[in-house]
Amino acid sequence: METFGFLVHPMNIDDVARKYKIAKKVSPRVVASVLKRRRPFVLSEITGIKSITGKEATGWFIIVPFLPHQFYDLDQDYVIEKIVKACEIGRKEGAGIIGLGAFTAIPGNGGRLVDEMARVPITTGNTYTVAVAIEGVIEAAKRMDIDIASSTLAIVGATGSIGSAAAEFLADQFDEIILIGRNQDRLIKLKERVSNKNKHVKVSSSLSSIRPADVIMTVTGAVDAVVNPNDIKPGAVICDVARPRDVAEAVVRKRKDVLVIDGGLAKIPGNVDLYSVMGLPKGLALGCIAETMMLALEERYESYTIGKEISLKKINEIFEMAKKHGFELAALRSFDKKLSDAYINKVRENARLKEVAGR
DSSP states (O other): OEEEEEEEOOSSHHHHHHHOGGGGTSOHHHHHHHHTTSOOEEEEEEEEEEOTTSOEEEEEEEEOOOOTTHHHHSOHHHHHHHHHHHHHHHHHHTOSSEEEOGGGGSHHHHHHHHHHHOSSOEEOOHHHHHHHHHHHHHHHHHHTTOOGGGSEEEEETTTSHHHHHHHHHHTTTSSEEEEEOSOHHHHHHHHHHHTTTOSOEEEESOGGGGTTOSEEEEOOOOSSOOBOGGGSOTTOEEEEOOSSOSBOHHHHHHOTTSEEEEOSEEEOSBOOOOHHHHOOOTTEEEHHHHHHHHHHHTTOOSOOSOSSOOOHHHHHHHHHHHHHHTOEEOOOEETTEEOOHHHHHHHHHHHHHHHHHHO
8 A cells, every 4th residue: 555645734714613613703813823833733544546557545634734824924944844844744654755735835945945854755746736737728728619729828827836837838739828927037037938839928927918818827826816807808718726716706706708617636546535625526636636646656755846847748757647547637627616518608608699799
């Protein structure tokens, strides 16, 4: 039996209240103050992972008791120290590799400092997150009758590890690429790399730049939503890879002419149920934990995805690994709900009617 651990943290006060009901009765500031003093701990075991090769794996969810904003607000040495302690808990449970979930993957240069300090190999899981997000974007565009070869792709959070890797992988498949981020120096460097495969590349620090895009992938590290209903043109596909979400729920409520999908979701081989921790239906997981499972099944007990750069070679390797073990793109979902054919057809028709009316 192969083994792994995976670090998680509460996304909001509601998550904290599931374990500590008093969290609903005191101020968020008090909750945050108490959390930062708590030690990491094992939340639950992960079972039911069985590769199509016959190999099996088991793991443990380990809680890092910080809210999303605390990964930015608190002293970084303190944050990294607590993440390393959580990794050590996983190692003592028997984990051969540890996946850094959500905001635990951000501090210390995308896990590099954690990797140097931890006594167990780690991965952010971002390589398979990129891979399965790419598959989702292509599938959603196809369902919306978008010809990607003649379309514009915008990536919000383009200079992060996931955004930059997706930009390079998809560069020669789209007609035009718009890279959006806050760091101008890193944007320019990314543009230079992407321009080797596509001569129509623009960069911007403004979210208004996504308006012309037919397909949008958003993967920022923002604590709150950054994409709102008026930011998107009719008929567009939006793949939200970020957790917490980058796309405001109002987009789905108010824009019945755009297709919003949850990015980075995979179908896991075996009989896995992560609902109690991740709120996902049986058999589904985020790409980051799927990568950690995959590496365990492969007995690749080595630090795999760390830092801010993901090579195209690694993305292709993870695609092959997924195929070998039976991991695949999950059915398209939006805000944790499966999208029916009828719903997608209706969105596509609404977009067509709005386009006709605007002519």
